[in-house]
Amino acid sequence: MxxxxxxxxxxxxxxxxxxxxxxxxxxxxxxxxxxxxxxxxxxxxxxxxxxxxxxxxxxxxxxxxxxxxxxxxxxxxxxxxxxxxxxxxxxxxxFPGAKSLAVSQDRADEKAFLNGIGIATADYRVIDSDLDIAPALLELGGTGLLKTRREGYDGKGQAWIRSPHDIATAWADVLGAPCVLEAGIAFEREISVLVARSSRGETATWAPPHNVHRDGILAISSVPSGLPHDVEQAARAQAIRLVDALGHVGVLALELFVLPDGRLIANEFAPRVHNSGHWTPEACQTGQFEQHIRAICGWPLGDTRRLFDAEMVNLIGEAGLVDPDKLSPGDVLTLYGKHEARPGRKMGHITRRLNPRKD
Ligand SMILES: Nc1ncnc2c1ncn2[C@@H]1O[C@H](COP(=O)(O)OP(=O)(O)O)[C@@H](O)[C@H]1O
Ligand SMILES: [Mg+2]
CATH class of the missing domain: 3.40.50.20 (Rossmann fold)
Known part of the structure; x- marks a missing residue:
């Protein structure tokens, strides 16, 4: 092209x-x-x-x-x-193509695709009716997270099932939609890998941020993640394997759980720029938004090198009604121009550049 x-x-x-x-x-x-x-x-x-x-x-x-x-x-x-x-x-x-879109729109297809290319996910069962839940729960060890196959975001369309007594409420919570039931993962932390693949087939990843969620919504992403280098490298390699397998063009975010022993369990991926990459424009040579544009335009990818330790804090709901007088001079503020601060609504974010990197 x-x-x-x-x-x-x-x-x-x-x-x-x-x-x-x-x-x-x-x-x-x-x-x-x-x-x-x-x-x-x-x-x-x-x-x-x-x-x-x-x-x-x-x-x-x-x-x-x-x-x-x-x-x-x-x-x-x-x-x-x-x-x-x-x-x-x-x-x-x-860009990205229909493949990235179709696979990521359905949690069952997404997990099957990841497993098919050797990327581990939580053990799961496809749930077509409430009658499927009890046997699946038993097979998954008695605790599971019921998630609608399609259209969930920010923790919506999900319900924990910790005993058979929870089944009816959980099924009502997801409005009887087709679901997957996932084994609960006792993760040590959550990270994500932002990866770009260009229409020329070139790939690049950023340092994976450590992500903290509150009420199912991303609250804070920070780098460095605090994980050993080899764990980060393994995560980045998985993200590259994924974009290559999809023939993806553009940025993609792979969300991962890290187990206490360092093993990685992929949660889901988004075939687009991602909230957990919002620190990249301020802390890296090339940010995710510019990189996405480069990738879809057939330009060479920019350098993803990280220049600062950084922390990105989401401004959710009322927190997004920012008083300019209360900002720290070093905070890099981005507001999305939304007029109404509804609970759970992402209104903007603040990126703090912490230590400059010396290496
Ligand atoms: N199998 C699981 N075990 C434990 N926690 C989970 C599991 N799946 C999701 N979560 C928690 O819920 C959050 C939101 O789930 P996710 O599948 O990423 O849905 P969403 O599309 O809403 O982002 C995750 O970031 C994680 O904190
Ligand atoms: Mg998610």
Whole structure:
């Protein structure tokens, strides 16, 4: 693929904060950005050249949008695969491809795919009806996490089952949707690997952050992770194996549990830029948003070297109503431009650069 030249138009499916930060990075490299999303008001739609407001099944509007763009990408993994097919039918490239999207949209397919390429996940059972739960629970050792196969995020669509008495409530919590039941993992910590793969097949990873979740939502990501070098290297190697196997183009985040003995258990992956990589623009030579744009435009990847120890703190709900007078001068603040601070809503984040790296 010939590189997409500065001045071209990058289309993004999805209007959230990830799209907004992708748009900012693309604009800095000289691109124009068009956003396609159903919402009338959206963080990314306020930071672009043109906002195409439409449904993901509006063939005519998606086609017109695709024709107006030189390359299309996405910031949201639950875009219907059919929408990506409509775009590709116009001859405009869409990255990442349908494979990354389809596999990551279904937790059962995702785990089977990871296991198939030699990446360990929690033991799991596919749950099609509430009658499947009791035997699966027994096989998994009596405790499990029920997760909807599709459309869960920020801990939504999940319910713990710690005894057969919990089954009915858990099944009601997930609204009887098709699920997987996963064995509970007694992890020592959670990390993620941000990895980029370009349309030329070049790959690069960043140092894996240590991620702390609160109420199922990412609260803090920090680097260094505190893990031994060989564990980090093994995690990075898994992420590269994954993007190569998917033929993925763009950034991808692989979430991993680390067991007390250092073994890695993959949790899930997102075929896009990720909240746990929000520290990379401030702490690394090249951040995840710029890298994603480079990758989908067929540019060489940037250097992912980490220049600082760093901590990224999410501003969730009311915490996102920032009083500028209360900021520390060293805090790098990013706000997503959301007008209403609902509980659990990601409003922005702060990155703190800690020690400069000397090595
Ligand atoms: N099998 C598991 N065992 C223990 N904790 C889990 C397990 N699966 C998920 N969790 C916890 O719940 C969080 C959210 O689950 P995840 O599958 O990543 O869903 P989401 O799509 O909401 O991010 C994880 O980051 C982890 O803290
Ligand atoms: Mg997750």
């Amino acid at each position: 010939t590189p997409v030249a500065p001045g071209s138009v990058i289309g993004i499916l999805g209007g959230g904060q990830l799209g907004r930060m992708l748009a900012n990075a693309a604009q800095r490299l000289g691109f124009d950005v068009d956003i396609y999303c159903p919402e009338a008001v959206a963080p990314a739609a306020r930071a672009c050249r043109r906002h195409w407001q439409g449904a993901y099944d509006d063939t005519a509007l998606l086609t017109e949008f695709a024709k107006a763009c030189d390359v299309v990408t996405l910031e949201f993994e639950n875009i219907p695969v059919a929408a990506t097919e409509i775009i590709e039918a116009t001859g405009t490239h869409l």
